[in-house]
Amino acid sequence: MSNQQKHWEKTRGLLFITLAIWFVFSIGIFLFGAEMNEVTGPFGYPWTYWFTCQGSLGAFVILIFWFANRQEKIDEEFGFSEREDE
Amino acid sequence: MKGNFIDNLPKVYGIYTGGFIGFIIIMAIAEQMGMTAKAIGIAFVAFTVFIYALIGWLSRTAQADAYYVAGRQVPTVFNGMATAADWMSGASFVAMAGGIYFKGYGYMALLVGWTGGYVLVASLLAPYLRKFGCYTVPDFIGTRYGGNLARFSAVVVLTVASFTYVTAQINATGTIASVALDIPFQYAVYVGLISILLCSMLGGMRGVTWTQVAQYIVLIIAYLLPVFWISNKMGAGFFPHFMLADEVARIGELEQQFGFVKNAAADLKSVPKGLAGITKAHSAVNATPWAFISLALAMMMGTASLPHVMMRYFTTPSVKAARKSVGWSLFFIFLLYSSAPMLATLSKLSLIDPNLPTGIIGKTFAEVEAIDWYQNWNQANLMFISDFNGNGTLELNEFFMGGKAVVLATPEIAGLPYVISGLVAAGGMAAAMSTADGLILAIANAISHDVYYKIIDPKAETAKRLLVARVLLVIIGFAGATIAAMEIQGILGSVIWAFDFAMSGLFFPLVLGVWWKRANRQGAIAGMLGGLAAGTWYLVWVRTGGSGFLGITQLTFGIFGSAVSLIAMVVVSLMTAEPDKATQKMVDDVRVPSGKSILGKSH
Numbered sequence: 001m002s003n004q005q006k007h008w009e010k011t012r013g014l015l016f017i018t019l020a021i022w023f024v025f026s027i028g029i030f031l032f033g034a035e036m037n038e039v040t041g042p043f044g045y046p047w048t049y050w051f052t053c054q055g056s057l058g059a060f061v062i063l064i065f066w067f068a069n070r071q072e073k074i075d076e077e078f079g080f081s082e083r084e085d086e
Numbered sequence: 087m088k089g090n091f092i093d094n095l096p097k098v099y100g101i102y103t104g105g106f107i108g109f110i111i112i113m114a115i116a117e118q119m120g121m122t123a124k125a126i127g128i129a130f131v132a133f134t135v136f137i138y139a140l141i142g143w144l145s146r147t148a149q150a151d152a153y154y155v156a157g158r159q160v161p162t163v164f165n166g167m168a169t170a171a172d173w174m175s176g177a178s179f180v181a182m183a184g185g186i187y188f189k190g191y192g193y194m195a196l197l198v199g200w201t202g203g204y205v206l207v208a209s210l211l212a213p214y215l216r217k218f219g220c221y222t223v224p225d226f227i228g229t230r231y232g233g234n235l236a237r238f239s240a241v242v243v244l245t246v247a248s249f250t251y252v253t254a255q256i257n258a259t260g261t262i263a264s265v266a267l268d269i270p271f272q273y274a275v276y277v278g279l280i281s282i283l284l285c286s287m288l289g290g291m292r293g294v295t296w297t298q299v300a301q302y303i304v305l306i307i308a309y310l311l312p313v314f315w316i317s318n319k320m321g322a323g324f325f326p327h328f329m330l331a332d333e334v335a336r337i338g339e340l341e342q343q344f345g346f347v348k349n350a351a352a353d354l355k356s357v358p359k360g361l362a363g364i365t366k367a368h369s370a371v372n373a374t375p376w377a378f379i380s381l382a383l384a385m386m387m388g389t390a391s392l393p394h395v396m397m398r399y400f401t402t403p404s405v406k407a408a409r410k411s412v413g414w415s416l417f418f419i420f421l422l423y424s425s426a427p428m429l430a431t432l433s434k435l436s437l438i439d440p441n442l443p444t445g446i447i448g449k450t451f452a453e454v455e456a457i458d459w460y461q462n463w464n465q466a467n468l469m470f471i472s473d474f475n476g477n478g479t480l481e482l483n484e485f486f487m488g489g490k491a492v493v494l495a496t497p498e499i500a501g502l503p504y505v506i507s508g509l510v511a512a513g514g515m516a517a518a519m520s521t522a523d524g525l526i527l528a529i530a531n532a533i534s535h536d537v538y539y540k541i542i543d544p545k546a547e548t549a550k551r552l553l554v555a556r557v558l559l560v561i562i563g564f565a566g567a568t569i570a571a572m573e574i575q576g577i578l579g580s581v582i583w584a585f586d587f588a589m590s591g592l593f594f595p596l597v598l599g600v601w602w603k604r605a606n607r608q609g610a611i612a613g614m615l616g617g618l619a620a621g622t623w624y625l626v627w628v629r630t631g632g633s634g635f636l637g638i639t640q641l642t643f644g645i646f647g648s649a650v651s652l653i654a655m656v657v658v659s660l661m662t663a664e665p666d667k668a669t670q671k672m673v674d675d676v677r678v679p680s681g682k683s684i685l686g687k688s689h
Contacts, residue, residue, distance in 0.1 A: 008677055018209045026202035026386060030378050033191070034371040044331030049369040052194040053427040054327065057201045057420050064208045064413040071213075072406060080678040082404050 007078040014074065018067045025056040092159055103303050109133060114505045123504045127266040130508035131515055134304055135281045138297045138519070145289030145296050150548050153290030153555065154221040154531060156401040160295055166414025168295050169398045171302035173419055176258025176518030177581045179305060184489030186430040190366045192373035197423050199382035201416060203389025208412035211390055212399040214600045214676050216408035219683025220400065222528070223393040223592070224536040229685060230599045231607040232669065234541050239614040241532045243591030244393045246618065248525045249566065251584035255522035256282070256570040259515060266511045272571050278519070279567040286523045287556055294523045295401060301516035306421060308513020313425050316432050316500040320442070326428040333435050337368045340438055344447065344482040353474045361470050361486040368434060376637050384642040388585025391592040393532070394524040405679035433496040438482060444499055447485065450478055459498045463491055526566065530558040582641050583625070590621030590647025594655050603673050609659025616654035621647020
C-alpha cells in the first residue's frame with residue numbers, strides 16, 4: 001500500500017470516529033430526550049434541556065478543534081503537511 | 087501604522103472595538119442629557135452603517151483573486167468571526183430567542199442543527215475544497231465532474247437556495263431600518279439594500295470579509311450586553327449561562343400553577359396576526375424524537391451545503407487554517423446561540439412571575455394598560471392583551487406577544503436605558519446585513535465566474551469579469567429587495583427552506599465528490615437536478631394539502647430531496663463509465679493538504 005493510501009485510510013478512520021461522536025451529541029441523546037430530561041444535569045438544569053442550550057453546542061466546538069489537531073498529526077506523520085511558503 | 091494590514095489586524099479591530107464601546111458610552115451620556123430615543127436609534131444605525139461603508143470603500147480592489155477569495159490571506163480567527171457574522175442572520179439575532187420562548191424544546195432543534203452542521207463542514211468538506219483552490223462552489227463541481235451542464239446545475243441549486251435566503255435578510259434590514267429611522271418599510275428596504283451594496287460592491291469578498299468582522303463585533307456586544315445586564319439586574323445570576331437553573335425551575339412551577347388554558351377559536355380571532363401566547367412548557371420535552379432529530383438533521387446537512395458559508399473557507403491561507411477556522415467560526419456562533427435560551431428564560435420569567443416588579447400576569451387590565459412599555463409595544467403591534475374570561479385580571483392565556491419582542495422589548499421591560507435598545511437595533515442590522523452580503527456575493531460570483539467567464543466568454547479580461555460581477559451584484563440585490571418589499575413570506579420560514587433546498591441539491595454531489603472516487607458527471611447531474619426537483623415537488627405537495635409521509639414536513643423536505651439525490655447519484659454513477667484517470671488523480675491530490683492547489687492561483 002502506498003504512502004498516500006495509508007494516509008487516506010487513517011484520515012477515513014478519523015472521519016468515522018468524528019462522525020460517531022457527532023452522532024451521539026446531535027442525534028443519539030435526543031432519541032431519549034424525554035427520559036433524560038427527568039434527571040438534573042450540569043448547573044442544575046434538566047439534562048436534555050441543558051444539551052439543547054449548551055451541552056451539544058459546546059461539544060461540537062471542542063470536537064472540531066480536536067479533529068483538526070488529530071488530522072494535522074496524521075498529515076505530519078505521512079509527510080503531507082503544508083510548508084509555510086505554499 | 088507600520089507593517090502590512092494583515093499583521094496589524096488585532097490592533098485595527100482592537101481600536102475599532104474600543105471606539106464602538108466609546109460610542110455607546112457617549113450615547114448613554116447623551117441620553118442622560120436629554121437626547122430623544124428616536125435620535126439615539128438613528129445615531130446607532132447611521133454610525134455603524136457608515137463605518138461598514140468606509141471599510142467597504144477602503145477594501146476596493148481590481149484583482150480577481152482579491153475580489154473572489156480575499157486574496158486567500160484571511161487569518162484563522164478573523165475568518166471565524168467573519169463566518170459567524172455571515173452565518174448569523176437577522177433570524178438568528180431577532181427571531182431565535184422568540185422561537186425558543188414560544189415553542190421551547192421542539193424549536194431548539196434549530197440550535198443543535200445550526201451548530202452541529204459545522205462538524206460536517208470541518209470533517210467532510212471545507213479543507214478539501216480549500217485544497218482544490220476554487221473561487222466558488224460550482225467551480226468545484228464543474229472541475230471535479232467536468233462539463234458545463236454539471237457546473238450550470240450547481241449554479242441553479244445555489245441560486246434557488248441563496249435567493250430564498252436573501253429576500254428574508256433584506257426584509258430584516260428593511261424592518262430594522264424602518265423602525266430605527268422611522269420611515270415606511272417600502273423605502274427602508276432600499277435603504278437597507280444600499281447599505282449592503284456599499285460593503286460588497288467595490289471590494290467583493292475582501293470588502294465583505296473585513297466588514298463582516300466589524301459586524302460580528304457589533305452584533306455580539308449588542309446581544310451579550312443586555313443578557314448579562316438583565317440577569318444581574320433581576321438578581322438571577324452574575325453569569326446567566328451557568329446560573330439560571332432556579333429561574334428555569336421557577337417557570338416550570340408557574341406553568342403548573344397557571345396551567346395552559348386553551349383559548350376558544352372565536353377569541354383567538356381578535357388577536358392581531360403574528361402574535362402568540364405561551365402554550366408550551368419552557369424546558370419540558372414537547373416533541374417526538376423524530377420531529378426533533380429530523381429538523382436538526384435537515385439543518386445540519388443544509389449547513390454543509392450552503393455556498394455562502396463554504397466560500398468563506400476558500401479565503402484562508404492554507405488547508406490547515408481552513409480546518410481550524412471552522413472551529414473558530416463555531417466558537418463565535420456558540421457565544422450567541424448559547425445566550426439565546428438564557429434571554430428567552432429571563433424574558434419569560436420577568437413577564438409572568440407575579441413576585442417580580444415587572445411581572446404582569448395576575449395584574450388587573452387597567453394596571454397593565456397603564457404601563458409605558460406595554461403601550462409602546464402594543465402600538466408597534468408586538469404585544470396584545472384581551473380579557474377573554476371577563477374577570478378583569480390578566481391570565482397567562484390572555485397575553486400575546488410577537489416573536490421579535492423577546493429580543494427587542496426585553497431590555498425596555500427590564501428597565502434598561504434606551505441606549506441599549508439602540509444598540510440592539512444596530513446589532514440586528516449588522517446581523518442581517520452581513521448575511522445578505524455573503525449571500526448576494528455568492529450568487530453574483532457564481533453567475534459571473536461560472537456562467538459568464540467559464541461558460542460564455544472564457545477569454546474575458548479581468549477588468550471585464552469584475553465589471554460583470556459588480557453589475558450582477560446590483561441586479562440581484564435589487565431583485566431581492568423588490569421581492570422583500572412585497573412581504574410575501576415570513577423571515578424564519580424562508581430561512582429554513584433555503585437549508586432544505588441547498589441540502590436537496592448539493593449535499594451529496596459535494597461530499598461524494600471528495601469521498602467517492604467512482605462518482606462521475608452523469609451521477610452528479612442526476613443527483614443535483616433530481617434532488618432539487620424531488621425536494622421542490624415535496625414542498626409544493628405538502629403546501630397544497632398533501633399529507634406527506636414519514637413525518638417529513640414542509641420544514642424538513644430536504645430529507646426527502648437529499649435521499650432522492652443520493653440514490654439518483656449512486657445509481658446513475660454505477661450505470662455509466664467510471665471517471666477518467668486524470669479525474670481520479672485529481673481526487674487523490676485533493677485528499678492530501680500538501681502540494682499545489684488543483685486550480686491555479688488565478689483562473
